[in-house]
Amino acid sequence: MKKTAITKMIIALICGTLFGFGLSMSQMINPDKVQGFLDIFGDWDPTLAWVMGGALLVSVPGFSLLLTKEERAQIKQGDIDTKLITGSALFGIGWGLSGYCPGPAISVSPLIITELMWFLVPLVIGMIVARLMVGKN
Amino acid sequence: MIGVSSIVFFISMRKIAGISGMVKRLITSSKSSIGDWWPLLFLIGLMLGTLIYSAFYNVEPALRQGYPKELLVASGLLVGIGTYIGNGCTSGHGVCGIGRLSKRSIVATIIFMATAVITVAIMGGVS
Numbered sequence: 001m002k003k004t005a006i007t008k009m010i011i012a013l014i015c016g017t018l019f020g021f022g023l024s025m026s027q028m029i030n031p032d033k034v035q036g037f038l039d040i041f042g043d044w045d046p047t048l049a050w051v052m053g054g055a056l057l058v059s060v061p062g063f064s065l066l067l068t069k070e071e072r073a074q075i076k077q078g079d080i081d082t083k084l085i086t087g088s089a090l091f092g093i094g095w096g097l098s099g100y101c102p103g104p105a106i107s108v109s110p111l112i113i114t115e116l117m118w119f120l121v122p123l124v125i126g127m128i129v130a131r132l133m134v135g136k137n
Numbered sequence: 138m139i140g141v142s143s144i145v146f147f148i149s150m151r152k153i154a155g156i157s158g159m160v161k162r163l164i165t166s167s168k169s170s171i172g173d174w175w176p177l178l179f180l181i182g183l184m185l186g187t188l189i190y191s192a193f194y195n196v197e198p199a200l201r202q203g204y205p206k207e208l209l210v211a212s213g214l215l216v217g218i219g220t221y222i223g224n225g226c227t228s229g230h231g232v233c234g235i236g237r238l239s240k241r242s243i244v245a246t247i248i249f250m251a252t253a254v255i256t257v258a259i260m261g262g263v264s
Contacts, residue, residue, distance in 0.1 A: 009171075012179040014145075016180060016185070016186065019154065019179075020182060020184060020186020022138030024199075025190060029199050055140035063237045066148060078240065083222050084241055087222030090218055091220050091226060092252030094213070095253045097260070102157045102216065103156040110188060115204065119216075121213065122211075126216065127164055
């Protein structure tokens with residue numbers, strides 16, 4: 001059991017590193033760029049669409065090969081409820097306000113920690129508040 | 138690279154590489170064995186990946202500083218509350234969820250993209 005725990009940690013570290021490298025390479029760590037991507041009614045910069053598109057180009061066929069029947073059935077069962085909708089709506093507003101979502105903000109934090117603390121500490125507080133409001137989910 | 142990472146992660150862990158989910162796990166779930174700390178390792182990896190990248194390439198232009206603090210705080214709170222209630226962010230719903238062709242994630246992604254676009258439009262674009 002001990003061995004699997006350590007393997008798990010190593011895999012997580014390697015995948016995280018790959019992910020972070022990808023976020024940097026693709027400019028996702030640049031909040032101005034992200035806001036430019038979201039600014040479709042203004043001075044729209046569509047280049048980040050390639051990042052999401054590229055990731056999906058890998059993840060859609062990848063997952064379709066990997067998922068078992070049971071997992072597929074489970075995914076289909078998921079309900080679209082008010083929690084999903086309100087949560088996602090709030091997240092989008094937050095994302096637009098700063099141009100940061102959790103992944104890029106964490107990955108870039110060692111480089112500009114004083115700036116990012118103003119985002120990451122409230123993020124953690126937000127999660128704790130949400131937990132108090134809606135309970136564990 | 139992000140897609141590959143999320144697939145490799147799923148193959149080896151049978152888990153979804155959703156960042157907000159990992160933060161949530163770290164904050165809320167009990168960590169009885171050392172193996173429960175894997176989300177922390179992924180997050181450390183995220184930082185490592187960017188640090189390695191920045192050793193080879195100039196990331197200076199990507200590092201915005203001096204953004205209004207009230208906007209950062211409001212954004213952080215909303216992202217924290219929203220991803221907790223909605224169970225995911227760009228990586229979990231956007232990359233992995235849509236990758237799994239989950240209806241929930243497709244709906245979630247459309248909604249957060251829409252509210253993000255509206256928010257930026259109301260703010261008057263990138264100033």
